[in-house]
Amino acid sequence: MIGGERRTLFGRSKWQLSVADAITMIEQDEWRFFVEEDGDTDWLEIRETPEGDKVLPLSGPISKVL
Numbered sequence: 001m002i003g004g005e006r007r008t009l010f011g012r013s014k015w016q017l018s019v020a021d022a023i024t025m026i027e028q029d030e031w032r033f034f035v036e037e038d039g040d041t042d043w044l045e046i047r048e049t050p051e052g053d054k055v056l057p058l059s060g061p062i063s064k065v066l
Helices: 019-027 060-064
Strands: 002-008 011-017 034-037 040-043
Touching: 011 019
Parallel strands: none
Antiparallel strands: 002 011, 034 040
C-alpha cells in the first residue's frame, strides 16, 4: 500500500491505494505520486523487474516511506 495526505481548501484527508492501483493510475496518466522529505520532492516512477513485473522502486527516499 501507498498513502499520504491530501490537502484541500477544507483541510486535509488521508488516502491509501494498493501499489497495483497506483501503477495503473500512473500508466493511464490519471495521477502522479511523489515523496517529499525535508523540502525535496522525488516523483515515483514505474520500473520493470527482469521478470517483467511492474513496481515502484524502493531506493532513495522512497525506501523511508514504503
